[in-house]
Amino acid sequence: MNSLYIHIPFCLRKCHYCSFSSNVSSTAIQRQYVKALSLELDSLQPTNRGRALSTLFVGGGTPTCLEPKYLLSIIDQCRDIFGFVEDAEVSVEANPGTVDGAYFEKLRRAGVNRLSIGVQTFIDSELTAIGRLHSKQQAIDAYRAAKNAGFTNINIDLMSGIPGQTVASWAESLDQVLSLSPQHLSLYQLMVEEGTHFGRLAEKGELDLPDEDEILEMDERTRVVCQREDFIQYEVSNFALEGYQCRHNINYWDNNDYLAAGAAAVSFVDGVREKRFIDVSEYVEKVLSGSSVIMETECLTLEESFRETVIVGLRMKRGVSISNLESRYGLTPGKYYGSILTAFQDSGMLELSHQYLRITEKGWPFSNSIMAELV
Numbered sequence: 522m523n524s525l526y527i528h529i530p531f532c533l534r535k536c537h538y539c540s541f542s543s544n545v546s547s548t549a550i551q552r553q554y555v556k557a558l559s560l561e562l563d564s565l566q567p568t569n570r571g572r573a574l575s576t577l578f579v580g581g582g583t584p585t586c587l588e589p590k591y592l593l594s595i596i597d598q599c600r601d602i603f604g605f606v607e608d609a610e611v612s613v614e615a616n617p618g619t620v621d622g623a624y625f626e627k628l629r630r631a632g633v634n635r636l637s638i639g640v641q642t643f644i645d646s647e648l649t650a651i652g653r654l655h656s657k658q659q660a661i662d663a664y665r666a667a668k669n670a671g672f673t674n675i676n677i678d679l680m681s682g683i684p685g686q687t688v689a690s691w692a693e694s695l696d697q698v699l700s701l702s703p704q705h706l707s708l709y710q711l712m713v714e715e716g717t718h719f720g721r722l723a724e725k726g727e728l729d730l731p732d733e734d735e736i737l738e739m740d741e742r743t744r745v746v747c748q749r750e751d752f753i754q755y756e757v758s759n760f761a762l763e764g765y766q767c768r769h770n771i772n773y774w775d776n777n778d779y780l781a782a783g784a785a786a787v788s789f790v791d792g793v794r795e796k797r798f799i800d801v802s803e804y805v806e807k808v809l810s811g812s813s814v815i816m817e818t819e820c821l822t823l824e825e826s827f828r829e830t831v832i833v834g835l836r837m838k839r840g841v842s843i844s845n846l847e848s849r850y851g852l853t854p855g856k857y858y859g860s861i862l863t864a865f866q867d868s869g870m871l872e873l874s875h876q877y878l879r880i881t882e883k884g885w886p887f888s889n890s891i892m893a894e895l896v
């Protein structure tokens with residue numbers, strides 16, 4: 522399976538919680554960036570021509586804050602260089618307020634068949650509290666426009682634990698999202714990161730968030746509602762109707778190889794992780810001067826790679842494949858972790874079958890500590 526991630530590091534405004542690599546930039550900078558990105562994609566050609574992509578994910582940032590012609594040229598170039606397998610998953614992240622029916626129709630015609638729409642909440646006061654630019658109505662309009670343009674595989678992102686949110690308002694957002702009938706939901710909990718607006722407020726003790734009990738109630742509400750609506754939780758934060766699991770992300774969680782292009786994008790090929798320059802000007806300058814865009818290279822040892830594959834695989838409800846671990850590393854979790862693993866099995870937190878090592882329902886609330894022990 523050949524996967525490619527492309528990063529578009531631009532947004533119309535920085536959300537208060539955002540630690541992603543994204544900036545507000547002029548169209549001139551965006552134009553330069555697209556040119557540099559195109560050159561980086563060209564550089565992948567000699568080693569990848571004809572290696573058809575199974576998944577392409579254009580993320581950000583907000584890819585749809587680029588003019589459509591730029592996004593379309595990037596997708597066309599990927600088709601020229603790699604080609605797509607017949608049932609390739611071609612995803613683009615979109616934010617309400619940057620898209621309309623015409624934009625979605627262009628994406629659809631260009632071969633995009635999956636959208637991920639960042640909504641976060643359907644409560645206007647909460648959208649304002651987290652610094653989003655769009656309203657509830659714009660989010661609904663964006664979703665309907667995508668559907669009318671022919672998209673039948675749409676993810677919506679929602680976020681719990683945000684300032685001013687209550688269990689009732691979370692339930693309202695869940696009800697609203699389900700009334701739209703998307704095929705996939707990414708339901709994240711707010712993480713307060715250093716260097717963000719929320720991080721600074723938290724340092725000053727000025728960030729008021731829902732407490733732990735409320736978060737647990739929200740999680741329970743999520744579980745009940747998703748089960749009722751036949752959404753399968755296939756990863757810590759991801760739920761999908763049968764057949765709509767995101768193949769691009771499953772490839773990450775299986776810790777398989779993936780290519781990448783663009784500022785801040787990270788690729789992982791043959792055990793080597795390469796991180797590209799984060800700063801847009803630096804990235805553009807490197808590409809245009811013919812220098813390497815790689816800021817940092819990490820070569821994993823066999824054991825490091827094995828442990829990483831176990832940890833990311835445990836994020837998925839089905840767990841990590843034993844036969845895959847054996848064929849890739851010649852190692853099995855039982856032999857490698859020994860008594861640590863047995864202790865987790867004895868306490869009912871982990872289950873080891875012939876096929877998978879997975880976290881049990883009992884172990885799920887303690888998943889972070891389990892992973893910390895196994896890393």
Ligand code: SF4
Binds near residue numbers: 539
């Ligand atoms: S839209 Fe997404 S990437 Fe852009 S600032 Fe907000 S959270 Fe960050």
